[in-house]
Amino acid sequence: MxxxxxxxxxxxxxxxxxxxxxxxxxxxxxxxxxxxxxxSYRLREGLMEHIDAITTYPDREYTSLRKCIAEYTGTDYRNILVGNGSTELISLVIQLKHPKKALIVGPTYSEYEHELSLEGGRSHYFRLKESDDFQLNIDELKQALDRDIDLLVLCNPNNPTSSQIDRQSMRIILDTCKEKGIFVMVDETYVEFSEKADQITSIPLTNYYNNIIILRGISKFFAAPGLRLGYAICGNHQLLQEIDSKKNPWTINSLAAVAGEIMFQDKxxxxxxxxxxxxxxxxxxxxxxxxxxxxxxxxxxxxxxxxxxxxxxxxxxxxxxxxxxxxxxxxxxxxxxxxxxxxxxxxxxxxxxxxxxxxxxxxxxx
Known part of the structure; x- marks a missing residue:
């Protein structure tokens, strides 16, 4: 480490x-x-109108919120799981997959390594090179993906390098990982800021690959870290159900759920x-x-x-x-x-x- x-x-x-x-x-x-x-402008103006939401428990399935997220991201709401910030979801994915050896593309966010260490897994880094302007070398990554690795962690765009991986390159990575039995966790916290977000996000790939999960939150783009709302997108419904079964119920409070619905619709x-x-x-x-x-x-x-x-x-x-x-x-x-x-x-x-x-x-x- x-x-x-x-x-x-x-x-x-x-x-x-x-x-x-x-x-x-x-x-x-x-x-x-x-x-x-x-x-969000609409959140600032309208949240108080929904203050009575705290008098009731949230919908256990958060169906309305998930449908708003689905419309915002262009996916099926059944592919979405919400959590108490993306950090909770990172932790839950790692707990469930329980990787013995993970490969992290870095330098990057330290929480991945921290959560892996809590589960007793070994973290190894695939180093982004300064000489390449910290752009990922796909061929070299493919060579580093041996069969001992069971989890690949990517942040896209990456923090702190602000470099990004296009969808075609991500498809190549997923194909290689599929062949070698490696699951891929992609943190898209910053993708909405990208000038080509619709070409960079891996969300469309979740319709074709069952070895990828995408994590996002509202802390950065929607400037609401205090609400602690994150979401995962995955086409593997069995995996989503397993993750959901490990969560405590109602990890998102009623106001955060309502706020999320308002923000995702504030065009x-x-x-x-x-x-x-x-x-x-x-x-x-x-x-x-x-x-x-x-x-x-x-x-x-x-x-x-x-x-x-x-x-x-x-x-x-x-x-x-x-x-x-x-x-x-x-x-x-x-x-x-x-x-x-x-x-x-x-x-x-x-x-x-x-x-x-x-x-x-x-x-x-x-």
Whole structure:
């Protein structure tokens, strides 16, 4: 298992407040990767109309919510299972599959390795190469998929690299895994931010493959991490039933279920989010192109990974310069295979993005 150092997560605002003496209310977090528009317009306007929902138990099957998710994602509602955030579903999948040896494509989100360790499984990493701009080499991955592996874990688009895998490549991966008896768990937390989300999502593949499950949530795109609503999409109904049987009943409260239905139908909010992230992603890349002291990797999520090329500047230097201005970025030295020359930040509103870029470029251009 790869050793991880202490770091600040996007939700660690209280810790930041204590160490740097900055009120958490005054911190703009570029580390949490959350939609800068805030919660859905329709949710903000209409949730109070449904407050009486807390007086009754939720539908045990969450049928109405699942149908809303199905319409939003373009699948059959019977292919959907909801859970208390995608983290619960990651845990349940790993508990059920109980893999002895898992291959994780990384650097990536640490929770996969953590959950695997709780089940006593061994985690191995397939390393994304900096020389390939952290794009997945399909041929090399196929060679690494030996028959001892029983679970492959992919994040698409990947955190923190913001690289992505197209559907045709995913089909090749699934074919190889099917041949070798390997189950595939795909975390699509950030796919809705992709400029080609409909070509990247693996949801259509669940109609043809029974060895894949896709996990999503509302924490990032819908800016609602506190509601703890996640969902899985899988064409293997027997597997979904087995996962559901391990869940506690009513893990999603009534208000979260109602809120989910409202958010997934807020087309104006969804379109505004996609337009904002797309335009800011393109604009920020153009600005970074002017700085010879960094290299960035083509971003497809709502965040960007940046490598510092100057010997005398570290990721912590940039973190501290930014946080003293109330701007929190991610020092990526804690991710597997990355060192103290990498930072990650998400795309916020234009004025906030400009404030952060001013700080970073001032430090890098000294």
């Amino acid at each position: 790869i050793e991880h150092k202490e770091h600040f997560h996007g939700s660690d605002l209280e810790k930041i407040e204590a160490i740097y003496g900055i009120k958490k209310e005054d911190i703009t977090s570029f580390s949490a990767n959350v939609n800068p528009l805030g919660i 104006e909010y969804i379109e505004d989010t996609k337009n904002l992230i797309s335009s800011e992603r393109e604009r920020i890349c153009r600005i970074l192109d002017t700085c010879p002291s960094i290299k960035y990797y083509p971003p497809h999520g709502n965040f960007i990974l940046v490598r510092i090329l100057r010997d005398d500047v570290t990721s912590m230097d940039l973190f501290e310069a930014a946080i003293r201005k109330g701007l929190m970025i991610r020092d990526c030295s804690t991710f597997p295979f990355l060192d103290n020359k990498y930072i990650r930040f998400c795309f916020m509103n234009p004025s906030d993005n400009d404030a952060l870029l001013d700080v970073l470029l001032e430090q890098l251009n000294k």
